[in-house]
Amino acid sequence: MIRIVVALTAFAVFVCALIVFRPFGGDDTQVADRLGTPVEVTPEVANVAEDIATEATRAATPDITSVVDAALAATTPLITDPDTGLIDAPRRVDVARPNTDDTHLNDMTNNVLAELGFAGVEPVTTNSQVLRESTSEILAGIEAATGQRSVLQERDTLEAIVVAALRSGTSDEDIDTMVNEAAAAGTVAVPEILVTSDGRVDTHVLLDNIIVQAQIAAGGPAPAIPDVSPDEVDGMEVRIVQQATDTVQARFYTVQRGDSLGAISIKFFGSIEHFEAIFEANRGLLSSPDRIRVGQRLVIPQLDEA
Structure with missing residues (x-):
């Protein structure tokens, strides 16, 4: 009796597998992945899946979703971006990101200009320098109390790399x-607003900010706020929101590959000065300024709202 039940169960599972893979007897079959996203399965893929399902039925009850995944993997190559080496996948994949600190980019830029000898520019103490000095004091206290000496290792800084590169005339690339x-x-650690959506350091924003601050130090004007529109900025969206007493223009921006929060601030406000306004307006979506991802839809506040 038990053998009969097992045989009937196996036969029922096999019939269900055939129905899943060939519901209408057409050339192509449509199934869904674990997230419910429809996936077109060609006859070649369906045949592979059917063979896998048949073999699985002989051994044990098959997991149909696993069969589809295995069939797709057997015939669908991964597509790799030649520029970044990242795999373009339908599911969101987090990327490795550089070490960051809470140094303000303007403070670092100021010190770069001071080191290069710009008139009227005095060096300032950055947050990372404060932290390092605090660590040195702690180690000195430990040495005084125990007699054990600990040496704080020297490390490269982004500031030092940029100064050396600019002095030697190194190209932007x-x-x-x-x-x-x-x-x-x-x-090295970098300011958070320089980390891009694909895990790189946005040196374009870094160098642009040095130029802007140098022009201001030389008596030039601060950058003007650009008048942008969806026709000029990919990913920008404008909506008119009706409130109790008036209508408000709401702006949104979908993060593109290679964007950093600093770059988005420059795009909408002309400089990095207002990146915090963007970050604060999207606190529910961004855990920190370096955590932006491609496809995120950010609110871009008006300056009078910030």
Whole structure:
């Protein structure tokens, strides 16, 4: 009796598998992945899946979703972006990101200009320098109390790399390579607003901010706020929201590949000065300024709202 029940169960599962893979007897079959997203399965894939299902039925009750995944993997190659080396996948995949600290980019830029000898620019103490000095004091206290000496290791800084590169006339492309190699190796930490959606350091924003601050130090004007529209900015969206007493124009922006929060601030406000306004308006979506991802839909506040 038990053998009969097992045989009938196996036969029923096999029939269900055939129905799933060939519901209408057509050339193509449509199934769904674990997230419910429809996936077109060609006859070649369906045949592979059917063979796998048949073999699985002989051994035990098959997991149909696993069969589909295995069939797709057997015939669908992964697509890799030649520029970044990242795999383009339908599901969101987090990427490795460089080490960050809470140094303000403007403070670092100020020190770069001071080191390069810009008139009227005095060095300032950055947050990372404060932290390092605090650590040195703690180690000195431990040494005084125990007699054990600990030496705080010297490490490269983004500021030092940029100063050396600018003094030697290094090109923007080479600076980008140097900075990103150092960040990938974990030898430097970078301001959070320079981390892009694909895990790189946005050296364009870094160098642009140096130029802007140099112009201001030389007596030039601050950058004007650009008048942008969805026709000019990919990913921008404008909606008119009706409130109790008036209508309000709401702006949104969908994060593109290569964006950083600093770059988005420049795009809408002309400089990095207002990146905090964007971050605060999207606190529910962003845990920190370096955690932006491709496809996120950010609110872009008006400055009078910030």
